[in-house]
Amino acid sequence: MALNRRSFLTFAAGGVAGTLFTPVIWKSIDDSAIWTQNWPWIPRLEYGPRAYAATTCKLCPAGCGLNIRTAGGRPVAAEGRTDHPLSQGGICPLGAAAVQLLYAPARIKGPMQKQADGSHQPISWDEAEALLQEKLAEQKGRKDAVVCVSGDENGTINELFSALLGGLGSDGCFLMPGEQLVASKILREGSIGYDLENADFVLAFGADMLDSWGTAVRNKKAYGAAHPVGEEASAEYVYVGPTQNVTGGAADQWIAITPGMEGVLALGIAYHLLQGGMSAPQAHDFFAYRNFVINRYTPDYVERLTGVAPEQVAELARKLRTANKPLIIPGSTIAQGGGVFSFAAALSLNMLFDNVNSVGGIQVLPDLPKVVEGAKAQAQIRAKDLVAYVQGVADGKVSKPGVYLVYEANPLFALPQPDVAAKAFDGSYLVSFSTFYDETAVQADLLLPTPTFIERFDDVQTPYGSGFASYSLTRPVIRQPIFDTKPTGDVLLGVAKALDIDLGYDSFDKVLEAKVAALSELEGFFTDKVQPWEARAGKVPAAASGNLWRNISRGSFWASIQEPFPTAMQLGSTIISQTAPPDAEDWTFPVSLAAMDSRTYGSRHIAIPPFCLPLLGEQEIQGDVFYVWMNSATARAYGLQAEDKVKLAGPNGSCLAKVRIFEGVGRNMVAAPLGFGHTAWDKFSRNKGDNIYKVLTVRTEPGSNLAVWADSRVRIAKA
Amino acid sequence: MMEEKKGGTSAGGVVLPFLLGFVAALAFGWWGVPQLLFSKKTQPLVFTHQNHIELYGMSCDDCHSFRRDGSFSGLPDNAKCAECHSFPMGDHPDEIKFVEEYYEKGIEVPWLVYQYQPDNVFFSHAAHREYDCATAGCHPDVGSSNELPVYYENRLTKYSRDTMKMKDCERCHATVAAQEPERFAGAPNACQTCHK
Numbered sequence: 011m012a013l014n015r016r017s018f019l020t021f022a023a024g025g026v027a028g029t030l031f032t033p034v035i036w037k038s039i040d041d042s043a044i045w046t047q048n049w050p051w052i053p054r055l056e057y058g059p060r061a062y063a064a065t066t067c068k069l070c071p072a073g074c075g076l077n078i079r080t081a082g083g084r085p086v087a088a089e090g091r092t093d094h095p096l097s098q099g100g101i102c103p104l105g106a107a108a109v110q111l112l113y114a115p116a117r118i119k120g121p122m123q124k125q126a127d128g129s130h131q132p133i134s135w136d137e138a139e140a141l142l143q144e145k146l147a148e149q150k151g152r153k154d155a156v157v158c159v160s161g162d163e164n165g166t167i168n169e170l171f172s173a174l175l176g177g178l179g180s181d182g183c184f185l186m187p188g189e190q191l192v193a194s195k196i197l198r199e200g201s202i203g204y205d206l207e208n209a210d211f212v213l214a215f216g217a218d219m220l221d222s223w224g225t226a227v228r229n230k231k232a233y234g235a236a237h238p239v240g241e242e243a244s245a246e247y248v249y250v251g252p253t254q255n256v257t258g259g260a261a262d263q264w265i266a267i268t269p270g271m272e273g274v275l276a277l278g279i280a281y282h283l284l285q286g287g288m289s290a291p292q293a294h295d296f297f298a299y300r301n302f303v304i305n306r307y308t309p310d311y312v313e314r315l316t317g318v319a320p321e322q323v324a325e326l327a328r329k330l331r332t333a334n335k336p337l338i339i340p341g342s343t344i345a346q347g348g349g350v351f352s353f354a355a356a357l358s359l360n361m362l363f364d365n366v367n368s369v370g371g372i373q374v375l376p377d378l379p380k381v382v383e384g385a386k387a388q389a390q391i392r393a394k395d396l397v398a399y400v401q402g403v404a405d406g407k408v409s410k411p412g413v414y415l416v417y418e419a420n421p422l423f424a425l426p427q428p429d430v431a432a433k434a435f436d437g438s439y440l441v442s443f444s445t446f447y448d449e450t451a452v453q454a455d456l457l458l459p460t461p462t463f464i465e466r467f468d469d470v471q472t473p474y475g476s477g478f479a480s481y482s483l484t485r486p487v488i489r490q491p492i493f494d495t496k497p498t499g500d501v502l503l504g505v506a507k508a509l510d511i512d513l514g515y516d517s518f519d520k521v522l523e524a525k526v527a528a529l530s531e532l533e534g535f536f537t538d539k540v541q542p543w544e545a546r547a548g549k550v551p552a553a554a555s556g557n558l559w560r561n562i563s564r565g566s567f568w569a570s571i572q573e574p575f576p577t578a579m580q581l582g583s584t585i586i587s588q589t590a591p592p593d594a595e596d597w598t599f600p601v602s603l604a605a606m607d608s609r610t611y612g613s614r615h616i617a618i619p620p621f622c623l624p625l626l627g628e629q630e631i632q633g634d635v636f637y638v639w640m641n642s643a644t645a646r647a648y649g650l651q652a653e654d655k656v657k658l659a660g661p662n663g664s665c666l667a668k669v670r671i672f673e674g675v676g677r678n679m680v681a682a683p684l685g686f687g688h689t690a691w692d693k694f695s696r697n698k699g700d701n702i703y704k705v706l707t708v709r710t711e712p713g714s715n716l717a718v719w720a721d722s723r724v725r726i727a728k729a
Numbered sequence: 730m731m732e733e734k735k736g737g738t739s740a741g742g743v744v745l746p747f748l749l750g751f752v753a754a755l756a757f758g759w760w761g762v763p764q765l766l767f768s769k770k771t772q773p774l775v776f777t778h779q780n781h782i783e784l785y786g787m788s789c790d791d792c793h794s795f796r797r798d799g800s801f802s803g804l805p806d807n808a809k810c811a812e813c814h815s816f817p818m819g820d821h822p823d824e825i826k827f828v829e830e831y832y833e834k835g836i837e838v839p840w841l842v843y844q845y846q847p848d849n850v851f852f853s854h855a856a857h858r859e860y861d862c863a864t865a866g867c868h869p870d871v872g873s874s875n876e877l878p879v880y881y882e883n884r885l886t887k888y889s890r891d892t893m894k895m896k897d898c899e900r901c902h903a904t905v906a907a908q909e910p911e912r913f914a915g916a917p918n919a920c921q922t923c924h925k
Contacts, residue, residue: 016743017745017746020746020747020750021746021747021749023750024746024752024753024754025751025753026750026754027747027750027754028751028752028755028758029754029758031751031758032754032755032762033759034757037766041885042885044847044885045885045886048847048886054848059796059800060800
């Protein structure tokens with residue numbers, strides 16, 4: 011055999027033929043396919059024993075119960091808890107994203123310090139805490155030189171902040187604004203509860219109770235229980251608000267009204283009730299109230315201000331009168347920035363029906379006992395007006411503090427007119443305890459990230475909107491925090507110790523244990539057998555006994571329906587008449603801005619999670635442009651059509667959007683969603699639309715001196 | 730000789746190179762490629778199933794058990810081994826290594842699994858309980874020997890060479906399940922039986 015071209019080709023042909031009798035070709039095709047399925051960026055399932063851990067959600071103030079599902083000790087999903095009165099098996103879109111947020115790229119991975127070039131560089135916890143201590147020591151003894159902005163309105167952590175600030179000589183412990191602030195102007199101590207489950211006629215003024223107001227998931231459950239499928243509804247729900255949002259869509263009746271005018275309609279209803287001979291002899295200011303309402307809120311006047319026809323108002327009054335247990339819920343559409351007038355006016359209707367502290371009515375709920383020595387009472391912390399303070403600092407009327415401590419809050423994004431907040435924060439030392447790299451953290455000089463609620467102990471005291479006082483705990487359901495984070499409570503205690511301020515505890519867990527121990531001062535019960543609303547209606551629960559800490563830290567829900575103190579009933583005629591809005595037209599800014607909130611858009615301190623992005627329809631966002639909604643008549647009046655670019659301009663800020671024509675928006679209003687337009691966070695949550703907080707306008711309500719912005723107005727024009 | 734010089738026309742001149750190429754390809758395909766494709770790995774620690782069963786009277790499901798929710802625990806974790814081996818009971822270096830290097834440091838032993846299915850396959854051990862692990866042809870029979878088989882890892886796909894292919898599952902579902910259709914109503918060869 012010679013080695014020539016022919017024999018080589020023959021050899022090659024033999025090789026090809028031989029290859030066909032081996033598995034090489036089929037094996038390599040198969041393996042290549044499998045190889046493509048195992049590229050490193052393709053997510054892998056977690057294997058291991060599956061378990062559930064009962065805990066409580068801290069992503070918004072509603073305080074729902076969550077079941078965190080784990081596989082091999084690693085959280086994989088969040089589900090609603092059936093044994094928790096505030097969720098009853100339900101879950102909101104934000105709660106469902108809880109586990110995803112645990113692993114979100116936006117998380118701050120450890121303590122960081124701002125450098126001269128504006129970037130954040132990692133430092134150790136020891137260095138970070140020494141730095142915090144040094145900055146606070148500089149301010150010690152100076153009056154109100156340290157200010158805390160807390161976005162957690164239900165946590166015991168506020169007592170630590172308040173006591174630490176007290177030790178430094180400051181009274182500046184603020185909560186981010188919410189309904190509680192307005193409620194505190196009406197009720198000096200305790201909080202207002204709403205016994206939804208037992209009411210048979212619910213009239214909500216502004217409060218978007220089925221999506222974003224108060225205990226939203228529990229509200230939905232109460233609504234669902236009252237509207238069984240295929241049967242007569244056992245309770246009627248009426249929503250008075252600017253847009254046919256989730257609440258307006260689900261309610262048995264929706265009445266469109268300009269934001270800020272809810273109180274006028276409430277007094278218009280009161281007019282009919284009083285004309286019909288209703289009285290409230292138990293209230294000592296009844297006659298003043300009666301005269302004020304009858305003289306001023308005549309049907310014609312109410313129609314002129316609200317656009318609601320007199321017969322509709324009379325019909326509402328009739329429905330209220332024929333109901334057994336009517337419940338009137340005051341509030342603002344975005345659960346913040348409402349005025350005292352609308353709140354007090356809606357609340358006064360409850361007084362007329364004498365349904366305060368009665369089944370299916372308004373409840374006065376006790377504040378849970380305070381456990382940190384030197385902290386201000388919850389009611390005092392709640393009553394402080396952050397927005398007014400920030401405006402004062404920005405205008406130079408109030409001296410600028412040296413240090414801001416920001417916890418679970420994002421004031422540089424989520425305060426009305428965030429540019430004013432930026433001005434107020436500028437030049438002070440800003441410390442952010444945020445879990446996520448939010449707009450405030452970007453500007454912060456020092457980042458001390460706290461773990462997510464899935465990785466730490468924390469607590470939830472009576473959320474606003476609930477019908478009963480309650481307490482539940484949040485606990486770590488993961489073996490180790492996944493990043494180099496430290497619970498803020500422990501950081502504060504450490505710093506206080508270094509500054510010789512005695513807060514009385516070594517660790518935040520001990521604070522919570524003391525809180526739980528203090529619950530025995532109230533008459534409480536666990537909700538395993540009797541639900542709080544059943545207890546209200548007369549069922550007698552067994553008093554909570556046994557090891558409270560053991561039970562509550564494993565997920566038991568502690569509730570109390572104790573009446574804290576006898577409440578002197580008054581209709582609030584003085585405050586209502588002082589805060590009544592003028593009936594002047596605003597020609598410069600002719601259109602009402604009806605801001606919308608939804609848990610789909612995240613919450614006050616959480617940007618929209620990637621999990622919720624698919625929930626946004628093509629009529630809500632396209633690319634990086636979001637939509638504002640108006641009805642066709644409004645659009646025509648301003649020469650706009652669907653999909654047009656439109657500019658919303660308020661007195662202090664403006665934003666761009668596209669037009670969505672939606673007839674569920676009242677006349678002469680433009681509805682716009684809050685929570686869009688984030689610029690920090692991660693690539694999933696930022697650059698989606700624009701921030702409506704920029705367009706909201708803060709004004710001072712006469713008579714109460716409260717900062718209000720729920721009734722902002724704008725100009726709209728084709729962009 | 731002269732005739733042979735003409736070479737190319739003779740049968741041998743064509744057949745021989747062809748045969749050589751054919752045999753070389755066969756050898757390469759059946760023996761060479763597997764040598765190249767698979768890397769040999771040994772388990773991180775020596776473990777003898779036979780001794781545990783015969784000397785210490787243990788049974789398979791002492792370690793490979795079903796959890797209360799019906800899911801299969803698979804391999805035992807450190808805590809399971811430490812029920813006996815939380816400190817060295819003998820003087821075998823691997824046992825000491827387990828205690829000192831893995832158990833005390835809280836690191837799970839990275840056992841190599843011969844039969845690991847990809848994530849897109851849903852397989853419930855609970856549904857196959859009545860079959861013997863080894864004789865049904867799914868797992869190597871490790872219970873009756875003191876040796877653990879060599880682990881061949883596919884360099885390209887990173888799977889074990891012994892990973893069951895889809896046809897193996899289908900064959901059993903087609904034959905065994907077809908014998909008693911009432912009993913195996915839940916075991917058709919439909920896609921969604923295993924790919925949920």
